[in-house]
Amino acid sequence: xxxxxxxxxxxxxxxxxxxxxxxxxxxxxxxxxxxxxxxxxxxxxxxxxxxxxxxxxxxxxxxxxxxxxxxxxxxxxxxxxxxxxxxxxxxxxxxxxxxxxxxxxxxxxxxxxxxxxxxxxxxxxxxxxxxxxxxxxxxxxxxxxxxxxxxxxxxxxxxxxxxxxxxxxxxxxxxxxxxxxxxxxxxxxxxxxxxxxxxxxxxxxxxxxxxxxxxxxxxxxxxxxxxxxxxxxxxxxxxxxxxxxxxxxxxxxxxxxxxxxxxxxxxxxxxxxxxxxxxxxxxxxxxxxxxxxxxxxxxxxxxxxxxxxxxxxxxxxxxxxxxxxxxxxxxxxxxxxxxxxxxxxxxxxxxxxxxxxxxxxxxxxxxxxxxxxxxxxxxxxxxxxxxxxxxxxxxxxxxxxxxxxxxxxxxxxxxxxxxxxxxxxxxx
Amino acid sequence: xxxxxxxxxxxxxxxxxxxxxxxxxxxxxxxxxxxxxxxxxxxxxxxxxxxxxxxxxxxxxxxxxxxxxxxxxxxxxxxxxxxxxxxxxxxxxxxxxxxxxxxxxxxxxxxxxxxxxxxxxxxxxxxxxxxxxxxxxxxxxxxxxxxxxxxxxxxxxxxxxxxxxxxxxxxxxxxxxxxxxxxxxxxxxxxxxxxxxxxxxxxxxxxxxxxxxxxxxxxxxxxxxxxxxxxxxxxxxxxxxxxxxxxxxxxxxxxxxxxxxxxxxxxxxxxxxxxxxxxxxxxxxxxxxxxxxxxxxxxxxxxxxxxxxxxxxxxxxxxxxxxxxxxxxxxxxxxxxxxxxxxxxxxxxxxxxxxxxxxxxxxxxxxxxxxxxxxxxxxxxxxxxxxxxxxxxxxxxxxxxxxxxxx
Numbered sequence: 001x002x003x004x005x006x007x008x009x010x011x012x013x014x015x016x017x018x019x020x021x022x023x024x025x026x027x028x029x030x031x032x033x034x035x036x037x038x039x040x041x042x043x044x045x046x047x048x049x050x051x052x053x054x055x056x057x058x059x060x061x062x063x064x065x066x067x068x069x070x071x072x073x074x075x076x077x078x079x080x081x082x083x084x085x086x087x088x089x090x091x092x093x094x095x096x097x098x099x100x101x102x103x104x105x106x107x108x109x110x111x112x113x114x115x116x117x118x119x120x121x122x123x124x125x126x127x128x129x130x131x132x133x134x135x136x137x138x139x140x141x142x143x144x145x146x147x148x149x150x151x152x153x154x155x156x157x158x159x160x161x162x163x164x165x166x167x168x169x170x171x172x173x174x175x176x177x178x179x180x181x182x183x184x185x186x187x188x189x190x191x192x193x194x195x196x197x198x199x200x201x202x203x204x205x206x207x208x209x210x211x212x213x214x215x216x217x218x219x220x221x222x223x224x225x226x227x228x229x230x231x232x233x234x235x236x237x238x239x240x241x242x243x244x245x246x247x248x249x250x251x252x253x254x255x256x257x258x259x260x261x262x263x264x265x266x267x268x269x270x271x272x273x274x275x276x277x278x279x280x281x282x283x284x285x286x287x288x289x290x291x292x293x294x295x296x297x298x299x300x301x302x303x304x305x306x307x308x309x310x311x312x313x314x315x316x317x318x319x320x321x322x323x324x325x326x327x328x329x330x331x332x333x334x335x336x337x338x339x340x341x342x343x344x345x346x347x348x349x350x351x352x353x354x355x356x357x358x359x360x361x362x363x364x365x366x367x368x369x370x371x372x373x374x375x376x377x378x379x380x381x382x383x384x385x386x387x388x389x390x391x392x393x394x395x396x397x398x399x400x401x402x403x404x405x406x407x408x409x410x411x412x413x414x415x416x417x418x419x420x421x422x423x424x425x426x427x428x
Numbered sequence: 429x430x431x432x433x434x435x436x437x438x439x440x441x442x443x444x445x446x447x448x449x450x451x452x453x454x455x456x457x458x459x460x461x462x463x464x465x466x467x468x469x470x471x472x473x474x475x476x477x478x479x480x481x482x483x484x485x486x487x488x489x490x491x492x493x494x495x496x497x498x499x500x501x502x503x504x505x506x507x508x509x510x511x512x513x514x515x516x517x518x519x520x521x522x523x524x525x526x527x528x529x530x531x532x533x534x535x536x537x538x539x540x541x542x543x544x545x546x547x548x549x550x551x552x553x554x555x556x557x558x559x560x561x562x563x564x565x566x567x568x569x570x571x572x573x574x575x576x577x578x579x580x581x582x583x584x585x586x587x588x589x590x591x592x593x594x595x596x597x598x599x600x601x602x603x604x605x606x607x608x609x610x611x612x613x614x615x616x617x618x619x620x621x622x623x624x625x626x627x628x629x630x631x632x633x634x635x636x637x638x639x640x641x642x643x644x645x646x647x648x649x650x651x652x653x654x655x656x657x658x659x660x661x662x663x664x665x666x667x668x669x670x671x672x673x674x675x676x677x678x679x680x681x682x683x684x685x686x687x688x689x690x691x692x693x694x695x696x697x698x699x700x701x702x703x704x705x706x707x708x709x710x711x712x713x714x715x716x717x718x719x720x721x722x723x724x725x726x727x728x729x730x731x732x733x734x735x736x737x738x739x740x741x742x743x744x745x746x747x748x749x750x751x752x753x754x755x756x757x758x759x760x761x762x763x764x765x766x767x768x769x770x771x772x773x774x775x776x777x778x779x780x781x782x783x784x785x786x787x788x789x790x791x792x793x794x795x796x797x798x799x800x801x802x803x804x805x806x807x808x809x810x811x812x813x814x815x816x817x818x819x820x821x822x823x824x825x826x827x828x829x830x831x832x833x834x835x
């Protein structure tokens with residue numbers, strides 16, 4: 001796919017310099033030569049959607065969940081948690097590493113309820129600013145303590161991954177992932193890239209519900225990947241932004257991580273509550289690094305805090321309180337698990353509906369990948385030109401890589417969407 | 429079989445000097461212990477305070493079932509940004525009216541400084557920032573990590589426990605043209621020593637004549653004197669001359685929103701076009717850092733600032749906090765005078781804001797911690813907000829003992 005797959009070796013900051021000009025005279029600005037920045041490709045889609053006056057418009061751009069009426073959802077468990085929190089607690093600074101309670105509960109989700117690593121205190125973990133913040137903290141940490149390392153990133157990936165490691169000044173390599181012809185996983189090329197990377201390379205892996213393709217390795221494939229990582233001594237950093245949201249079952253969605261843990265890898269994990277608890281704008285997440293022993297975990301955590309302090313000092317308390325209130329109360333936790341499954345099931349249902357509609361329209365193309373893929377996104381296989389037609393002619397908004405946010409599909413618009421896709425993919 | 433860790437060689441980082449004080453305090457089992465370390469406001473009863481108007485705002489938000497938790501835009505909550513700019517620059521500021529100000533929501537003061545510093549490191553031509561000596565410990569780390577070279581200008585005069593104004597003018601006068609200069613808008617942290625209005629005017633003239641770029645850190649607006657407008661005087665003076673500057677705002681102290689991490693970075697530019705381009709570049713700094721800022725705290729601030737009654741209520745509660753601190757200063761000064769503690773302690777009532785730079789040395793500080801279980805940063809900075817009428821005598825006793833018994 002254009003744009004995201006380019007191999008990037010070392011990318012430096014782009015600096016704009018004023019050269020010899022150094023006086024801000026009464027008429028000129030210090031910032032005269034600042035270029036307007038390109039719009040963020042993902043967030044720019046929603047901006048364009050909001051500006052469109054058409055009553056038929058459909059937003060399948062940004063990955064935020066919508067119910068079957070196309071409305072954003074605040075989970076009941078979240079509303080209840082907020083009712084309990086409001087007016088009851090102070091707003092003191094959290095420690096630099098964030099809410100201890102929230103981090104404890106979050107580690108259980110990723111590593112397992114009874115994880116020996118948690119019991120043995122081997123995990124260095126800090127509350128982070130959602131998934132972005134966790135990835136950025138890790139990238140900064142990688143830069144500081146493994147300055148000669150690079151990060152291997154799948155093709156394609158969430159666009160912001162490239163920005164994060166670039167701003168952390170960690171050079172990037174890419175590895176094969178998506179297979180355009182089959183609209184599935186390019187497993188043999190992926191394994192080749194793992195084997196050919198220098199021993200001890202750092203890899204970014206999507207734990208489940210790969211963004212943007214929705215293509216995940218099978219369990220057997222994960223086992224092979226893990227094995228090859230052992231052979232090569234690679235470091236696995238998992239970005240898990242959709243736990244529970246993919247299959248409806250958090251443990252199942254963490255399978256890749258559990259396999260790596262069983263195989264003895266010392267991994268890193270970025271976790272986000274943006275989607276699975278619907279806490280998007282609260283910015284709640286967690287960065288964890290599994291260490292050899294408690295002493296090392298203490299050291300690593302202290303260093304992660306040193307990176308957080310000059311960035312934001314300590315993380316926001318509200319979202320963390322919501323999470324720990326829910327996960328710390330068995331009834332609320334049960335409610336949450338139920339609500340996550342409802343969201344996941346609705347998306348799975350929309351996948352079936354979209355595929356059925358396309359097949360009923362007599363589309364000559366195969367749309368099996370829509371139901372093979374998993375999670376928030378579907379990599380439709382449409383070209384940028386076809387996407388542009390969808391937007392211009394049908395007021396359907398998505399990113400130009402053909403990524404459809406399934407959460408934006410409803411029983412009300414799936415027919416319209418299928419018809420539009422069929423139109424633009426049937427004609428020349 | 430487990431492989432060894434790629435981070436096996438990592439050593440434990442030293443405790444943050446400021447936050448580490450509270451860690452040590454928490455470990456102390458003495459019933460008389462006193463925490464004068466981190467600058468968080470405490471009531472007369474020694475309790476943290478959530479302002480009534482904040483509780484009201486929060487309740488309104490919770491009860492509004494139409495509210496959702498969607499992502500904010502990268503630059504944050506639009507209302508919050510506009511209102512924050514008005515708060516610091518003044519509602520009638522020509523810079524705002526001319527659309528020359530871009531304001532982005534950031535994670536409290538720290539986040540605002542960091543985003544501003546990152547922007548400067550990418551787009552400014554003179555990558556050196558002058559910070560006052562002394563300053564908040566985190567400043568050096570923030571600017572250094574962003575890629576700026578950090579230098580100091582003279583600020584505090586230990587002999588007078590006041591401003592070393594001559595030294596300040598000399599050092600800024602000698603700075604290379606175009607250098608960035610960090611200015612504490614009011615209630616200098618850690619010293620509590622602020623320039624007078626006349627001194628600010630001289631600083632402004634010097635900086636503009638040398639083309640030095642002002643970067644204001646405003647963490648105590650309203651909290652220092654009790655007046656929001658007065659505490660923004662230095663910033664508004666610079667904006668009034670039509671020049672450019674940066675300003676980092678925090679609502680941690682003045683709205684008691686500490687842990688919610690609410691702040692804003694404003695950049696005052698020459699033209700609206702420049703401001704717009706600058707904003708687009710600020711987004712590129714923010715997106716790979718945390719994508720978009722947290723919604724809760726900013727929503728509380730916007731709710732309060734846009735409602736006239738709530739705004740007024742806030743100013744009253746804010747003044748009450750500032751007044752309590754001012755009265756603690758007076759009480760401590762009186763207590764030391766009553767004990768005949770050697771030395772001139774008038775700086776306690778001359779300094780302003782949350783902190784007093786006592787002038788105690790590290791040995792004296794260590795003595796006070798060990799013998800009296802009083803916790804402060806080793807530079808002798810005490811948080812007045814941590815004092816109460818009940819604990820002032822205890823502190824006065826400890827200072828008296830330290831000064832008379834320790835070198």
